[in-house]
Amino acid sequence: MALCSISVVPVGTGSTSVSRYVARCHEVLARLEGIAFRLTPMSTIIEGDLDAIFDAAARLHRVPFEEGAERVLTTMIIDDRADKPVTMDGKIASVMEKLRRGGE
Amino acid sequence: MALCSISVVPVGTGSTSVSRYVARCHEVLARLEGIAFRLTPMSTIIEGDLDAIFDAAARLHRVPFEEGAERVLTTMIIDDRADKPVTMDGKIASVMEKLRRGGE
Amino acid sequence: MALCSISVVPVGTGSTSVSRYVARCHEVLARLEGIAFRLTPMSTIIEGDLDAIFDAAARLHRVPFEEGAERVLTTMIIDDRADKPVTMDGKIASVMEKLRRGGE
């Protein structure tokens, strides 16, 4: 279980708005098996095993092309651990616990 | 008003856990003026004007060094518009509206 | 033909040096078919079709784990165009031509 932050941006579309592409990506993600995902203001975070993450990323990268874009920049950051599963809720809980204990 | 996704990671600390550094960064952010910020499972998102964002980023980059780290990787993605303010709630709302309308 | 900038960083190894892992990644890349790659001071750039890029990225992401790391952060940026192939030499040449013409 790993996490991936992914942002898929069309370049040269003539519109500064990209929310249409993000919405389409979320519709695609909703149909994929074996992953959880969460929208943030700067990217979408995907949780799953590594193969599922790469499959989802490759799928999302194609979305703006399918919507007519001619150039796409996809930025991914993968966080993966061998010593324990990386989950969205687990990472947030870990920081929150440190904050409660005074940052120690 | 722009957004910045920032992740500050110590390298070579001997521990796979980084939540202590993230918690410390959030304590630093809580004392800064002129910005809003939100923790996500993969980064912290800062909302503010560009100068405030760069000041906050430079401040956060120093946190792991202050905690004893010898090497730090800081990853930032800034989203900035001249045609309207970029806000965390605004970006989420824009995607949600598109999803409600069937991705169109 | 697309480009991918990739950086694979072990977290928590106890050493600030990561060049050993980068060298190992380049040995892996040298054995892959259908891609070209180039080392830069901040990442490795892979040129190839999208499937080959994702295959290479998934392969590189595993390298630090194979070398004993317990946590890995992989950062990828993919630049892909439908209107023409994206190549390393082509992108550099395009900027150089603009610089020769005075930035216009």
Next chain:
Amino acid sequence: MALCSISVVPVGTGSTSVSRYVARCHEVLARLEGIAFRLTPMSTIIEGDLDAIFDAAARLHRVPFEEGAERVLTTMIIDDRADKPVTMDGKIASVMEKLRRGGE
């Protein structure tokens, strides 16, 4: 002495070409003091002390707006060490030495 990989991309310009903006950024960098910089096919790498890097980044982020873009995505990765200076040539040399010694 640290390194920063920076990519400044205009969104919504109506053209898939961004080399004009990259060339303009390099003209700006050439006039700044206290930094070295190098073009790669996926980003520009800036070498200098941290203040100079942040100043240069803030300056480059404004370039596409000055050229008429209405939205800009700037992606930065900073690599900084307390135990020794991080330089472009030093990082490449370190990987090359490992490759010569058989990846060990």
